Amino acid sequence: MDKVNEFEHGIDTTTKARFDSLYFRTIANEQFRYVSSDALLDTANGKKAFRDMIDTFFTSQQKRLKVLSSYAKGDNYSILNGHRRLDNEKADYRVRHKWGGYISSFATSYVIGNAVSVGVLEGADEKQLKTIQEIEWNNDINALNGDLALDASIFGRAFEYHFRDKDGADRVVSISPLEMFVIRDLTVEQNIICAVHLPVFADKVNMTVYTKDQVITFKPFSSGSVKLAVDTITKHEYKDVPVVEWWNNRYRMGDFESEIPLIDAYDAGQSDTANYMSDLNDAMLVIKGDLDAIGASAESVAKMKDANTLLLQTGISANGQQTSADAGYIYKQYDVNGTEAYKNRLANDIHRFSRIPNLEDDRFNATSSGIALLYKMIGLEQVRKDKETFFTKALRRRYELISNIHKAINKPLIEASKLTFTFHPNIPQDVWNEIKAYIEAGGVVSQETLMNNASFTDYKTEQSRILKETGASDHEIMQLVGGMNEQES
Numbered sequence: 001m002d003k004v005n006e007f008e009h010g011i012d013t014t015t016k017a018r019f020d021s022l023y024f025r026t027i028a029n030e031q032f033r034y035v036s037s038d039a040l041l042d043t044a045n046g047k048k049a050f051r052d053m054i055d056t057f058f059t060s061q062q063k064r065l066k067v068l069s070s071y072a073k074g075d076n077y078s079i080l081n082g083h084r085r086l087d088n089e090k091a092d093y094r095v096r097h098k099w100g101g102y103i104s105s106f107a108t109s110y111v112i113g114n115a116v117s118v119g120v121l122e123g124a125d126e127k128q129l130k131t132i133q134e135i136e137w138n139n140d141i142n143a144l145n146g147d148l149a150l151d152a153s154i155f156g157r158a159f160e161y162h163f164r165d166k167d168g169a170d171r172v173v174s175i176s177p178l179e180m181f182v183i184r185d186l187t188v189e190q191n192i193i194c195a196v197h198l199p200v201f202a203d204k205v206n207m208t209v210y211t212k213d214q215v216i217t218f219k220p221f222s223s224g225s226v227k228l229a230v231d232t233i234t235k236h237e238y239k240d241v242p243v244v245e246w247w248n249n250r251y252r253m254g255d256f257e258s259e260i261p262l263i264d265a266y267d268a269g270q271s272d273t274a275n276y277m278s279d280l281n282d283a284m285l286v287i288k289g290d291l292d293a294i295g296a297s298a299e300s301v302a303k304m305k306d307a308n309t310l311l312l313q314t315g316i317s318a319n320g321q322q323t324s325a326d327a328g329y330i331y332k333q334y335d336v337n338g339t340e341a342y343k344n345r346l347a348n349d350i351h352r353f354s355r356i357p358n359l360e361d362d363r364f365n366a367t368s369s370g371i372a373l374l375y376k377m378i379g380l381e382q383v384r385k386d387k388e389t390f391f392t393k394a395l396r397r398r399y400e401l402i403s404n405i406h407k408a409i410n411k412p413l414i415e416a417s418k419l420t421f422t423f424h425p426n427i428p429q430d431v432w433n434e435i436k437a438y439i440e441a442g443g444v445v446s447q448e449t450l451m452n453n454a455s456f457t458d459y460k461t462e463q464s465r466i467l468k469e470t471g472a473s474d475h476e477i478m479q480l481v482g483g484m485n486e487q488e489s
Helices: 037-042 045-075 099-112 128-138 140-157 257-281 298-306 336-354 368-376 378-408 431-440 449-451 459-469 474-481
Strands: 116-122 156-163 170-175 178-186 191-195 208-210 216-217 231-236 243-247 284-289 325-332 418-423
Touching: 037 045, 037 140, 037 191, 045 099, 045 140, 045 216, 099 140, 099 257, 099 336, 099 378, 116 128, 128 170, 128 474, 140 170, 140 378, 156 191, 156 378, 170 378, 178 243, 191 243, 243 378, 257 336, 284 431, 298 459, 325 431, 378 418, 431 449, 449 459, 459 474
Parallel strands: none
Antiparallel strands: 116 418, 156 170, 156 243, 178 191, 191 208, 208 216, 216 231, 284 325
16 A cells, blocks of 8 residues: 655555645755756766756655645645545545635735835946836736745745846746756855756656756656756856745745644544534434334334334333333534634634734724734734845845846846845735824825825826816926826826
């Protein structure tokens, strides 16, 4: 009997195996390291090590990633596998809850739901911001950042790949961690020396390896039989591996990965409740007493059950006493209060250890101020700080790669080391109370600020309308306001 997965526990037995939980071995999230790309790809020992890495990726690491993906989609792995009920005739509900997707979506939206602002240090050339804006526009960078952050939240890591398209534009795309891994050197900097892309088409692995100056494609091979037969080699001008790895945290773990046992227990608790309710309808009928007097045979009881009628007639015992007969159903006693308290404790623990606040908690209400909400979300704030640290590293490497290619082909330069990245947490702000308090304290707020903070208008739109009502021409409005917004044009 095969184990459920290499990284999960299993027991070889002739009886039904009860499968309640899983765990990941260290190798399932291990970083691949080697001395250099040349030694890896051009020497016999290096090629053997490379084949071992590819094999490990498919047999261990990809399996972990697929499990995490299943929890993000709500197809929770543990509840859907193994025998939960040891009796075939019993109900076997597999109730799944999308905790993983909820946690990752919440954390991602909070950290990067608002666009990241790119600026420059004092004294740096601000003209490069225009170049960066063009790159961001061409690549829908806000959506891309969201996809990368979500992948990092689910899998613990995410990958972006850089290239220049046929029109000569800088392109940045995400590649699923299910299809890519990187290899780092043995230095303390742990620089990326190779990125390996392994998409599968028609049951064949179509592998591409990116080094600091080459793109190497290999002839397709089966995942169970790795063959390193080079197909094509092309050069690139990025002067580094054109791949950025986004880390979710220092352990490269997903936001809900540590809470999977709690999620499994919650699924099991809800499934057991559903099973109990179904089994209650099929409870066992017990007839006790003077069975001879009522003629309780299997055939007679079956007929009475089909007729939805049960006739119990007592008799007289040998000593002249009245006999008795009784019938009833037997079923497990269900501790409603204890079961619900157990599931509530599990739900609270999932929120607690994932550090995702429970918005259904009574402490979250409409009267809470922005500051009060922040105190209640202090755990999530720590998660945000950690994520921003690693995301900033990834963003800086993004523009270092673009800077390198621009230098090589004489395009507008970008000073990656002088860029700043500002994150804007997606949390409700009571702006109008702040404005009111500011005015009451003696401050003065411009009409532009007031209009821009209104939900129904903004400064340009409103000023354009006011000027139009006074008879101003479009040319005058253009000079005074700077043009109308799209909804007014």
